[in-house]
Amino acid sequence: MMLALALGTDPALAETTLERIGRTGEVRIGYAPEVPFAFRTSDGQLSGIGPALARRVFARMDVRTVRTVESEFGALLRELKAGRFDVVAVGMFILPERCRQVIFSEPAFQAGTGFAVRPGNPRGLHSFEDVARDGSVRLGAVAGAVELDYARASGVTEEQLVIFPDAATAAAGVKAGRVDAYAAMALTVQSLVQRNPRQLERAEPFRNPTVRGRTSLEHGAYAFRPEDEDLRDAFNRHLAELLRTPEYLDLVAPFGLTRENLPDRTTAQLCAPSP
Known part of the structure; x- marks a missing residue:
């Protein structure tokens, strides 16, 4: 405080992230490849x-320049809070433990889980319980x-788990036989299979787990720093408008989303601790 006064600045008048974005017309989004x-x-x-x-x-907020910053998925929230970028833009699932670290927009979509396996699914894996057995x-x-x-809630042990930095490396692990399956969002699995039809297969049928009373049909959203509520709220207003238009489905259809993936829960509901 004394340093701020000596420099002639008032912390109460510091520019917010939303004000900086409005002034510069530029926002930084963080992502992990998937x-x-x-x-x-x-x-x-x-x-x-x-x-x-x-x-x-x-664009609806009159922000025309979007800078992109790549990171590893496991580092996204840490680097968001450190100020490396202004918003996490990968459609991160809203989970109570994440809600204790950051604030989320309202959901932009919902999606389930799946396994990528080698052709023929040689280990017969159709659920996390199959892995645990x-x-x-x-x-x-x-x-x-x-x-x-x-996986852990379904009884899969730490010795059975192999952690990868990104989806491409995990898929390579399946193809090379390092792991028997790669667990990810069903949309990710489907995209990997489409790109590697002779080396990967989607485990079907697949039984989505229910963990602590929550279905694994999760909702993806955008993450912001807790102090950036005004930015999150402005983003929410324009996102809500977009979700009500045909433009939304036109945007997401090339990536495999349909009307069935429209969100049906709120962030407040998803952030609430499981019973």
Whole structure:
């Protein structure tokens, strides 16, 4: 405080993130590579559900420049709070433990879970419980992903889990036989299978788990720093408008989302502790 007074500045008058974005017309979004949520196209452009919706919402806020910052999924919240970027734009699931660290927008979509396996699903894996029943099975997941919680709650041991930094590395682990399955959002699994049809298969049927009374049909949203409520609230207003228009489905359809993926719960409901 004394330093601020000596420099002639008042902390109460410090520029907020929303004010800075409004003044500069520029916002920084953080992402971790995972098809179809955030990925680079062959020409180097960042695409995916998270960036596509973020760009459209910020355009409605008259923010025309969107800077992108790549990170590992497990580091996204830490780097958001450290100020490396202004919003996490990968469609991160809203979970009570994450709500204690950051604030979320209202949900932008909902999606389930799946397994990527080798062709023929040689270990016969159709659920996390199937993995837990056989201690020789190895299951891959990305660091910080909710699928790790599903696995542990279903009885999968730490010795069975192999942690990868990103989806591409996890998929390579399945193809090389390092793990027997890779657990991820069903949309991610489907995209990986489409890109590697001779080396990967989607485990079907697949039984989504229910953990602590919560279905694994989770809701993805955008994460903000707790002190940036005004930015989150402005983003929410424009996101809500977008969700009510045909434009939303036009935006997300190329990434595999349909009307069935429209959110049906609120952030307040999703942040509430499980009973």
